[in-house]
Amino acid sequence: MIELNPIGFIKNTRKEIRDDHWGDIESEIVLTKQFSPEALAGIEEFSHAEILFFFHQVPPEKIQIGSRHPRNNSGWPKVGIFAQRGKNRPNRIGSTIVRVIDCKGTHLRVKGLDAIDGTPVLDIKPIMAEFLPKEKIVQPTWSHEVMIDYWDTTPED
Amino acid sequence: MIELNPIGFIKNTRKEIRDDHWGDIESEIVLTKQFSPEALAGIEEFSHAEILFFFHQVPPEKIQIGSRHPRNNSGWPKVGIFAQRGKNRPNRIGSTIVRVIDCKGTHLRVKGLDAIDGTPVLDIKPIMAEFLPKEKIVQPTWSHEVMIDYWDTTPED
Numbered sequence: 102m103i104e105l106n107p108i109g110f111i112k113n114t115r116k117e118i119r120d121d122h123w124g125d126i127e128s129e130i131v132l133t134k135q136f137s138p139e140a141l142a143g144i145e146e147f148s149h150a151e152i153l154f155f156f157h158q159v160p161p162e163k164i165q166i167g168s169r170h171p172r173n174n175s176g177w178p179k180v181g182i183f184a185q186r187g188k189n190r191p192n193r194i195g196s197t198i199v200r201v202i203d204c205k206g207t208h209l210r211v212k213g214l215d216a217i218d219g220t221p222v223l224d225i226k227p228i229m230a231e232f233l234p235k236e237k238i239v240q241p242t243w244s245h246e247v248m249i250d251y252w253d254t255t256p257e258d
Numbered sequence: 259m260i261e262l263n264p265i266g267f268i269k270n271t272r273k274e275i276r277d278d279h280w281g282d283i284e285s286e287i288v289l290t291k292q293f294s295p296e297a298l299a300g301i302e303e304f305s306h307a308e309i310l311f312f313f314h315q316v317p318p319e320k321i322q323i324g325s326r327h328p329r330n331n332s333g334w335p336k337v338g339i340f341a342q343r344g345k346n347r348p349n350r351i352g353s354t355i356v357r358v359i360d361c362k363g364t365h366l367r368v369k370g371l372d373a374i375d376g377t378p379v380l381d382i383k384p385i386m387a388e389f390l391p392k393e394k395i396v397q398p399t400w401s402h403e404v405m406i407d408y409w410d411t412t413p414e415d
Contacts, residue, residue: 103262104261147401180299183383198389224349245386
């Protein structure tokens, strides 16, 4: 068993879980009281950061350990939970590369973080080009289809 | 407090922690008994996967929560633990994008995983181009210098 503590929490305008339309969401990551501004010193020199967070609203009984249709859409093939990025996964960790907007004290502002308000953050890492894939990305058709509206802006209600 | 369980363990030839020369290391991720081959179904259709793992050899007292020189090299600026990717970090989670070689049952073979033999794995996610940065990466000079030999092949002793 591995025990983790949130290093911060996400503040944004997205109060409910939604599949799509994360494109224009700005978030603030507020570090917990354990940390001083020193912990984020230098982060603004990076254009992008990777945010690891905990899908805290997924109840343990909803976790999938086998395979399923992504988003339960039978139009897409049944694939293993480790071959998709859905939230109902073992350990419930999300990982997203975001744009760094700015940092004030222990508050880091980012764009493109697909997590709702109140989400516990587990880690923040700077993106270095050397850690990105060097070769062409190959991925199945369904995975492009899942993403069509994902980074789109929020439609007007 | 968030409790996690390893979903698998890493098997490779790298028995000791080293800073550099991860380029030619092939690893096998062996899922725990809880999982069947179904959990990885479809992963071979992706060229790359993201592996989240636990730096299990970092003792709690070595965790940094402020700033430090990367690799304790005073030639590089002192930056916050969240502005560097070193292992002595809160929650001790590593995250690396690797190449998928093949998958047999609950054994996933990958290349470019910078973690030692026996490391607990927390998650496996497929890489979709839509989750990679859309804009040019900007990063400070020191972060390029840190990476110079990182993905180099192992030198002969």
